[in-house]
Amino acid sequence: MNQLSERYLEDFAVGQTFGSGRLRIEGERALAFAxxxxxxxxxxxxxxxxRSIFGGLTASGWHTAAVTMRLLxxxxxxxxxxxxxxxxxxxxxxxxxxxGDELRVECEVIAVRPSKSRPAQGLIKLRTTTLNQHDExxxxxxxxxxxxxxxxxxxxxxxxxxDRPFGKVVLAGDAQRPLSPQKPNPRIRKxxx
Amino acid sequence: MNQLSERYLEDFAVGQTFGSGRLRIEGERALAFAxxxxxxxxxxxxxxxxRSIFGGLTASGWHTAAVTMRLLxxxxxxxxxxxxxxxxxxxxxxxxxxxGDELRVECEVIAVRPSKSRPAQGLIKLRTTTLNQHDExxxxxxxxxxxxxxxxxxxxxxxxxxDRPFGKVVLAGDAQRPLSPQKPNPRIRKxxx
Numbered sequence: 124m125n126q127l128s129e130r131y132l133e134d135f136a137v138g139q140t141f142g143s144g145r146l147r148i149e150g151e152r153a154l155a156f157a158x159x160x161x162x163x164x165x166x167x168x169x170x171x172x173x174r175s176i177f178g179g180l181t182a183s184g185w186h187t188a189a190v191t192m193r194l195l196x197x198x199x200x201x202x203x204x205x206x207x208x209x210x211x212x213x214x215x216x217x218x219x220x221x222x223g224d225e226l227r228v229e230c231e232v233i234a235v236r237p238s239k240s241r242p243a244q245g246l247i248k249l250r251t252t253t254l255n256q257h258d259e260x261x262x263x264x265x266x267x268x269x270x271x272x273x274x275x276x277x278x279x280x281x282x283x284x285x286d287r288p289f290g291k292v293v294l295a296g297d298a299q300r301p302l303s304p305q306k307p308n309p310r311i312r313k314x315x316x
Numbered sequence: 317m318n319q320l321s322e323r324y325l326e327d328f329a330v331g332q333t334f335g336s337g338r339l340r341i342e343g344e345r346a347l348a349f350a351x352x353x354x355x356x357x358x359x360x361x362x363x364x365x366x367r368s369i370f371g372g373l374t375a376s377g378w379h380t381a382a383v384t385m386r387l388l389x390x391x392x393x394x395x396x397x398x399x400x401x402x403x404x405x406x407x408x409x410x411x412x413x414x415x416g417d418e419l420r421v422e423c424e425v426i427a428v429r430p431s432k433s434r435p436a437q438g439l440i441k442l443r444t445t446t447l448n449q450h451d452e453x454x455x456x457x458x459x460x461x462x463x464x465x466x467x468x469x470x471x472x473x474x475x476x477x478x479d480r481p482f483g484k485v486v487l488a489g490d491a492q493r494p495l496s497p498q499k500p501n502p503r504i505r506k507x508x509x
Contacts, residue, residue: 160382162389163398176400176462184401185385189353189378196355205356207369208377208409211457215403264404269369 129203131273132245135235143194143228145256150222153182160185181219187226187262188214191253194228202247203271209246214264218255225256233265237272244271322396324466325438328428336387336421338449343415346375353378374412380419380455381407384446387421395440400462402439407457411448418449426458430465437464 157166161183164171172180196206220226234248246267253262350359354376357364365373388399413419427441439460446455 156382160386162386165398176397183382183385185378185382189349189376189382192376192378193353193355204369205358210406210408211404212406213404214407216401 128199129201130270131203132235132237132247132270133273135202135232135247135270137232137235139232141198141200141230143198145225145227146190146194147225148182148186148190148220148222150180153180153186153220153222156186156189157183177219180222182222182224184216184220184262187216187220187253190226191228191251191262194226194253195230195251198228198230200230200249202268204269207269209267209269212248212265212267214262216262218259218261220255220261224261226253226261228253242272244269246270321392322394323463324396325428325430325440325463326466328395328425328440328463330425330428332425334391334393334423336391338418338420339383339387340418341375341379341383341413341415343373346373346379346413346415349379349382350376370412373415375415375417377409377413377455380409380413380446383419384421384444384455387419387446388423388444391421391423393423393442395461396464397462402460402462405441405458405460407455409455411452411454413448413454417454419446419454421446435465437462439463 154167157163165175165177165181166172166183169180172178192206200206228251230249230251232247233250235245236247237245247270249266249268251262251264251266252260255261347360350356358368358370358374359365359376362373365371385399393399421444423442423444425440426443428438429440430438440463442459442461444455444457444459445453448454
């Protein structure tokens with residue numbers, strides 16, 4: 124990994140966006156993934172799939188999620204220490220993925236905050252959308268990622284009141300489901316460009 | 317699939333629990349999954365993994381999620397029409413999974429509600445916990461699943477006021493993050509045993 128291109132917590136700012144390349148969901152691979160992890164008729168059998176809620180063969184939603192991870196790893200997001208997801212706030216599969224679909228990912232930083240208990244790290248919140256070749260969303264989630272902070276000896280953000288508890292912070296772009304408290308923390312804005 | 321063992325919306329009730337068998341995460345398989353979908357040093361390289369936040373090689377969180385799906389398919393949950401996830405309300409990976417870990421799944425029905433717009437179906441909400449061989453949670457999510465309703469000509473639940481909008485419903489066991497409105501809908505209880 125190119126050390127120079129790694130981003131620390133202080134390098135992330137609300138509103139930054141990252142896009143991925145494209146990855147095609149091959150039919151054989153979708154079948155093999157489903158056979159191993161999601162062996163249900165609408166993922167494995169053409170005729171059964173036509174009679175199902177999907178109207179045709181689909182990839183497992185977990186295959187879509189796994190491919191999304193692959194695409195994210197290859198974006199310019201590149202947090203120092205790697206892409207480490209603590210969890211998702213929400214996750215939806217608004218449309219099925221069919222064999223032959225070509226997927227890409229767009230993501231946006233919607234919150235940045237230092238950890239109150241672990242001074243060496245913080246969290247970024249990313250809204251991540253996986254789109255097919257028709258620019259239709261097939262997977263949308265909000266993920267919380269653990270990101271390393273740059274040394275406090277550097278020029279970056281300092282947190283003299285680190286012992287004061289941080290609440291969850293809502294910032295622009297996170298309109299779909301507000302977290303609490305709703306008031307943006309003014310210190311977070313310092314992480315901006 | 318055994319038709320007799322399939323469950324319709326009316327067969328689900330809040331408080332029902334389902335457990336899975338066990339599945340071992342083989343080291344070679346974890347490496348192959350990570351190489352394809354999550355190619356990061358802490359999933360691929362023993363030495364790099366020791367220096368990482370995890371302190372040793374770990375399976376991709378998406379591998380854990382995929383294995384969880386496999387285990388769910390094999391439980392007695394068996395909704396008519398298949399296990400069809402509309403989305404997750406929340407999802408966390410509280411502990412890493414290491415090669416050799418043996419996983420199993422426990423899940424609990426925490427809400428059951430008919431769809432207001434699609435009379436033939438409804439939603440169940442499941443709290444799903446994936447545990448390792450030490451009974452430690454490694455993945456926890458709340459999933460909304462689309463489930464078919466039994467024909468209205470049958471003995472099952474009827475909804476004369478189906479045109480009245482349903483809100484999201486909170487029922488017992490969903491204490492971790494309440495939804496709104498908080499008041500249980502009395503009609504939901506009719507879906508019980």
